[in-house]
Amino acid sequence: MTDKIDLKRRRLVQAVGLGAALAATPGFPVILKKESFRRRGREATAAFAPDVEIELVAAPGRDQILPGPATRVWRYTAKVVKGDPGSVIPIPNTYLGPILRFRTGQRVRITLHNRLPQLFITHWHGMHVPFEADGHPSYAIGPDETYVYEFKVENRAGTYWYHPHTNMITGAQAYAGLAGLIYVEDDEADQVPLPRGEYDVPLVLQDRTFDESNQLKYDRRGPIALFGFLGQRILVNGRPDYALEVASRSYRFRILNGSNSRIYKLAWSDGEPVTVIATDGGLLERPVTRPYLMIGPGERCELWRDFSKAKGREVRLESLEYHGVMPPPYEQMIAAGGAMGMMGGGRGGMMGGGGAMGMMGGGRGGMGMMGGMRGGMMGGMGRQIIGGPQGMMGSIGPMMLMANHIPQGSRFTVARFRVTQKPRTLEYQELPTKLRPLPRLRLEDVVNPDRPRPIAIGNHGRQFTLNGMAFQMTGALPIETFPVNTIQLMEIFHEHGAMEMEGEHDERTRHGSPRAMGGMGGGMGMAMMMAMAHPIHLHGHYFQIIRRIPPEAGGMHGSAEGYETVKEGFVDEGYQDTVLVMPGERIQLIKPFDKYKGLFLYHCHNLEHEDGEMMRNFKVV
Incomplete structure (x- = not known):
């Protein structure tokens, strides 16, 4: 295997993307099959005796999302081969995969069948499993191949999920529909008197853009590579304009932010406070x-809501307005009145790519802030999105796709709840004052109390980095290497510009490659242009946040004013595997690296950033 991927081939994969694959365009799977890091699919282990065995298939399909033509999607389906038939719970009328239901201590075998025209691998997000079962992209399998996952359920009861983790195309594959929830149950959680059955409701939040034929549009080049994909329509459980008839009693809502990059600021329309009972x-x-509650991509939360005082009314779950999470050019664009006029391809356009010196344009990469001459980062129009040579799904450029979206930080309705029904039972109606013990991770238990391991969010030119580096399939720096069965203090922070300067002797850059070093050419200006919020996901065991340090007023990397619009929406009282890091914010956390050795990813869960190689390995030895 090699950690290096040919740059031309990587760009070709990015350009061809999901559109060619869904249309079965010749060449794309062949290109991917040439990746030298690919391993053979894993087979079942004779010594492993599963309590539950599931066959999971990823394949193309169709779903009736909008009136009119059905939408081409990719989806998971599953069936129980051995064990409790209730281990697979289909969600009706959706492209989403079924809920997988496990109990702590169960031994699980899942056989993944890849029926897609691409490399593919699945990650069990939030699950503490061995390296070989974590869905590392080095284990991606080709079309018509299988991969067998075997693991014991170590997690406490909670809401987790599964989704693709294929190198450079995770965002496209997830956007096509590949995602599903995991419920883990245990005896202690069973005793907590919370709503259950029909009053325990999953809400998977996503956003999508459709063409006039109801087909999905997606392109992660240009501004989308920087900002992340933002759609025109909000979907809940795979449906637009989601509405649910509810009874006048209490409910438990399990919420997953399954969007590629959208951040939600959730609140109730009637002014009731948001009651949070669980996190990741x-x-x-x-x-x-x-x-209100801030929830970034990949995060989960569970809300308790009593509708007994809202009989005959409609209560909306909304996403409220906020700002400060996106780079200044994006926020200036939205403040100026939207995207259409500001992102056009004209020579004076804010992100115009014809070589004019717009805010993100620029002649040959020198004069503009972030663009290049003809086809720089913010240029390029007219690629087919999800379609093939016959144009079955239309064509659109990344500028136009970015122009027609619900802006990040705008206000909109997520879901409607119409209180029209009488409750069949009032069991578990009251909110418990106590839920369950949560053993705290203590600073005195970490092995490095005076020297936290860094996760530095930065950039090398137009590419986001972690600890000064882009992704290496099997590479890990010394600061990313941890002894097994240790508890580590870690700190996530923004360091745009600082890590690309020549002559630095920081431990992070001493072990870097040339592309992680070198002058940035933009320095402070580039840092300002690149500052944005990042949802950082750490594979392996959960972690616990012990401190948030907000951005300084007037600081280079973040907006203290913007932070004021989100700061009351963070819930750090529980265990997490994903955390939204605001521009300029510093977060200290404690994370165990216990039981399993191997490579465990950490990355931005803005999937366009992840696919742009804002991802690294923890190496546990």
Whole structure:
């Protein structure tokens, strides 16, 4: 295997993308099959005796999302081969995969069948599993191949999920529909008197853009590579304009932000506070309330809501307005009145790519802030999105696709709840004052109390980096290498510009490659242009946030004013595997690296950033 991927081939993969694959365009799977890091699919182990065995298939399909023509999607389907038939729970009328339901301590075998025209691998997000079962992209399998996952369920009860983790095309594959929830249950959580059955409702939040034939549009080049994909329509459980008839009683809502890059600021339309009972790693010790809840891509939360005082009314779950999470050019564009006029291809356009010196244009990469001459980062129009040579799904350029979207930080309705029904039962109606014990990770237990391991969010020119580096399939720096069965103090922070300067002797850059070093050419200006929020996901065991340090007023990397619009929406009382890091913010956390050795990824869960190689390995030895 090699850690290096040919640059021309990588760009070709990015350009061809999901559109060619969904249309079965010749060449794309062949290109991917040439990746030298690819391993053979894993087979079942004779010594492993599963309690539950599941066959999981990823394949093309169709779904009736909008009136009119059905939409081409990619989807998971599953069936139980051995064990409890309730281990697979289909969600009706959606492209989403079924809910996989496990219990702590169960031994699980899942056989993944790849029926897609691409390399593919699945990650069990939030699950603490061995390296070979984590869905590392080095284990991606080709079309018509299988991969067998075997693991014991180590997690406490909670809401987790599964999705693709194929190198450079995770965003496209997830966008096509490949995602599903995982419920883990245990005896202790079973005793907590919370709503269950029909009153325990999953809500998977996503956003999509469709063409006039109801087909998905997606292109991650140009501004989308920087900002992340933002769609025109909000979908809940795979459906637009989601509405649910509810009873006048309490409900438990399990919410997953399954969007590629959208950040939600969730609140109730009637002014009721948001009651949070669980985060990524399961139930909290006790419920907490917030005026609103911030939830970044990949994060989960569980809300408790009582509709008994809203009989005959409609209550909306909304995403409220906020700002400060996106780079200044994006926020200036939206403040100036939207995207259409600001992102056009004209020579004076804000992101115009014809070589004019717009804010993100520029002549030959020198004069403009972030662009290049003809086809720089913000240029390029007219690629087919999800379609083939026959144009079956239309064509659109990344500029136009970015122009027609619900802006990040705008206000919109997520879901509607119409309180029209009488409750069949009032069991588990009251909110418990206590939920379950949550053993705290303590600073005195870490092995490095005075020297936290860094996760530095930065950039090398137009590419986001972590610890000064882009992704290497099997590479890990010394600061990314951890002894097994240790508890580590870590700190996530923004360091745009600082890590690309020549002559630095920081430990992060001493072990870097030339592309992680060298002058940035933009320095402070580039840092300002690249500052944005990043949802950082750490594979392996959960972590616990112990401190948030907000951005300084007037700081280079972040907006203190913008932070004021989101700061009351964070819930750090529980275990997490993903955290939204605001521009200029510093987050200290404690993370165990226990039981399993191998490579465990950490990356931005803005999937366009992840596919742009904002991803690294932890190496546990």
